[in-house]
Amino acid sequence: MRITGIEVNNRKKVFEVKLEDLNYTFPFAKMEPMPLKNNQLERFWIDDDFGGEAFSYDLHDGTSGTIHVDQVLEYHRDPNYMAELLLYKLTLMVQGEVAASQLSTREIIRRLGTSPTQYYRLLDQTNSTKSINKMLNLFQILGCEVDVMVRRKNNGLENILISSQ
Numbered sequence: 001m002r003i004t005g006i007e008v009n010n011r012k013k014v015f016e017v018k019l020e021d022l023n024y025t026f027p028f029a030k031m032e033p034m035p036l037k038n039n040q041l042e043r044f045w046i047d048d049d050f051g052g053e054a055f056s057y058d059l060h061d062g063t064s065g066t067i068h069v070d071q072v073l074e075y076h077r078d079p080n081y082m083a084e085l086l087l088y089k090l091t092l093m094v095q096g097e098v099a100a101s102q103l104s105t106r107e108i109i110r111r112l113g114t115s116p117t118q119y120y121r122l123l124d125q126t127n128s129t130k131s132i133n134k135m136l137n138l139f140q141i142l143g144c145e146v147d148v149m150v151r152r153k154n155n156g157l158e159n160i161l162i163s164s165q
Contacts, residue, residue, distance in 0.1 A: 001069050002052040008041060015044070015055070017072050026072045033063045084128045090135050091125040097142040098123065111141045 005018035013035075014025040028035050035041050035057075044057040047066060054068040073081035098108070109119045112134070121127050122134055139146050 001073075003046050003055055003069055006044060006046055006055050008044060015067070017055070017069075019069065019072075022078075024072050024076050026067060026075060030071070030075060031057075031065055031067060033059060033065055035059055039063075087128055087130070087132065087135070088125050090132070091123065091127075091130075094135060094138055094142070095123055095125070097139065097144055101142050103142070108138070108141055112137060 001019050003017060003019060007016045007018075008014075009016055009025075012025070013028045015028075017024045017026055033039075039059050039061050042058045042060055044055060046052055047054045047056040050066070050068065053070075054066050056064060056066040058064045070081070074085070101108070103111075105116075105119070109116055112119060114134070118134075122130055122138055124130075136146055
């Protein structure tokens, strides 16, 4: 997701980040290095070195930093981003299970009832269009049990809403 605009709001001490059709803020307090009263922002820009998916900034003392769009989305817990992050983590876990498995690739594909191309798409962590259902099937074939736990976070406390355990 590309950044289409960026502004500074010094009164609120945030960057106002414009994505394609969404607007987010990102607080100075989450930045490293962080702008301070005696070390303020000198300049900021959408960074083309990151394909427009990050913005960089310089502070008065010459230090600089870069904030990627993923940091902004994670800070706001954007639902689409968090779903993609979960799928990414599941993919990394299944890759490890495939590597440790005694089953051959051909046998896994046969048990999944899919094509080799689809199997390799399941193992591709950059593919965010794959089905979680197929990922769960793959875990089952590899002899893994998957439990789902939903937690609500309120004021730092976690309440378990649903658990399959």
